[in-house]
Amino acid sequence: MSHAELHRITAFLSAFARRQAARGVGLPGGFAVYDDAFAHSRGNNQVVIDTVVDAAALPGLADEALGHLPHRLISVLDDEAGAACVEPLARAGYTHSVCLVMLHTGPVPPGGAAEVVDLDAIRAPLTRRWQGFLPDVGDEVVRHLVDRREARHRGADLVHFVGARTHEGEVASWADLYVDRATGTAQIEDLVTSEAHLGRGYGDAVLTTALRLAADLGCGTRFLTADATDWPRHWYERRGFSVIGRFHCFERG
Incomplete structure (x- = not known):
């Protein structure tokens, strides 16, 4: 690095x-x-x-x-x-x-069982997940946290929502992929799995697909961000990501 x-x-x-x-x-x-x-x-x-x-x-x-x-x-x-x-x-x-x-330094996986989806495909499971994360907030707050994803299309040259579906067609896990082809940079962000589908490989399918999509778009720099104190960082490390830097967030209210 x-x-x-x-x-x-x-x-x-x-x-x-x-x-x-x-x-x-x-x-x-x-x-x-x-x-x-x-x-x-x-x-x-x-x-x-x-x-x-x-x-x-x-x-x-x-x-x-x-x-x-x-x-x-x-x-x-x-x-x-x-x-x-x-x-x-x-x-x-x-x-x-x-x-x-966290920079992806491992080999790019050959493919993945997830696909590019639109916001409507993840709206219901995303709403349920936010309601679980923040049970004490009102419907308007949850709606803002769900619908704000549309604004992310402005953030990069190419923005995809990647989702892995169950056999019944429900999106069980999802993430964002942001791509800047001019610099060959891609970010994978907000990887979340529905509580009912945890531990069944759906998150792996999303991550694998996002990495392959990024590589196919010419992105040699593939990264994500993770809380320094939470368990996902270790999950990402086992999947070829390495810590190369950090930044700081401060919140009040």
């Missing part, structure tokens, strides 16, 4: 956030993105820091940029800059998490 490859991935993440947004505004060290259609989605309404930032000033910048919202989300894409933000943001009431950047 080269420093240039991690830089390419960070640039991809930054560009995706900008392109997906309904509107945005520049800030010292980065930018804020907004989408009023999905006001309950933190990922669509957040501050992204992608260069050097004054860590002490960041809480105030976020309050100014996101003051009309009940939540705060700040993503700091540079590891060193993010580590410097931990203490000042903790004092301002933020919780901190670390996301790993």
Whole structure:
């Protein structure tokens, strides 16, 4: 892994956030993105820091940029800059998490038993999964978290939803695939399996298919992000992914 490859991935993440947004505004060290259609989605309404930032000033910048919202989300894409933000943001009431950047370094699998699907095909199982993840939120919040996936088509040159179906035709597992053919970069994002179908290989089918699609589109850089403290990172490692970097997320409200 080269420093240039991690830089390419960070640039991809930054560009995706900008392109997906309904509107945005520049800030010292980065930018804020907004989408009023999905006001309950933190990922669509957040501050992204992608260069050097004054860590002490960041809480105030976020309050100014996101003051009309009940939540705060700040993503700091540079590891060193993010580590410097931990203490000042903790004092301002933020919780901190670390996301790993994981590069696919194993062989590309020969194929997969999943397929490209549209949002309608995953809408019902995705809604049930969000209701399980967030049982105490209202229907509008869940609807925003489901429907925001349509906005992701703006984020990259090519966006696919990849799904693995049961014998009855229901989509049991799904993920997003974002592709920038100009740089040969592909991200696999939000791999989820319906609770009723866990442990039956559907997630493997989705991941395998997404990797093959990315490779067939000429993407030599295939990556995903994973919570540093959660079990999926180890699942991905067993499937040919290696940690090459990390970034930081801060949330409040």
